[in-house]
Amino acid sequence: MLCSLVIFTAAVQEAAGLKKGPEAVEKWFKKLPEAKEKVTKLHFYFHDTVSGKNSTAFVLAQSNITSTSPTFFGVFNVADDPLTIGPEPDSKIVGRAQGIYGTASLEEIALLMTLNFVFTDGKYNGSTLSVLGHNPILHKYREMPIVGGSGVFRLARGIATAQTVWYNRSSNNAVVEYTVMVLHY
Structure with missing residues (x-):
């Protein structure tokens, strides 16, 4: 069964022109001058669980002033x-946000986000988008740049807009709505 899945996945990637490896990427780049740029809009919810038995985010490091810093x-x-696809905890998973984020401002609660949105379902399965930016989490809307991608999103660039849907002050767990507009080939 696993062997069939691997062969099927490879065939789908090859049919979409997304076969991996340096030769395949070089072939894709040679066709790039004739390629038409596309705009894709994505919408999903990010579930950041920093406490409890099912945590998905963990403290990596902290400074010697973190505990006294406002x-x-x-x-x-x-x-x-x-x-x-939805804000509910049992909503269908379409991917993972994998990376590092941390508080990087002495004047406001703002994060430096370095994340990859790794898509695991649907037509974007196996593709990624990379976010690198400033996220002032107490603002209603936050805008962060998309600085790259892979798979369907090779050479991506765009904007991710975030809005907190739910936040628990005692656990620091949150659900954040993302709308992403991305240009890619």
Whole structure:
């Protein structure tokens, strides 16, 4: 069964022109001058669970002033958070947000986000988008750049807009709605 799945996945990637390996990527790049740029809009929910038995984000490091800082400056987390189609915890998972985020401002509660959105379902399965940016989490809307991608999203660039849907002050767990607009080939 696993062998059939691997062969099927490879065939789908090859048919889509996304076969991996340096030769396949070089072939894809040679066709790039004739390629048409596309715009894709994505919508999903990011479930950041930092406490409880099913945590998906963990403290990686913190500074010697984090515990006394009003902005929690210097605490960095590593995350493997689910991305879902809805805000409910049991909503269908379409990917994972994998990477590091941390408080990087002495003046406001703001995160430095370095995440890959790794898609695991549907037509974007196996593709990624990379986010690198400033996330002032107390603002209603936050905008972060998409700085790259892989698979369907090779050479991606765009904007991820985030809005907190739910936050628990005692656990620090949160659900964040993301709308992503991305240009890619």
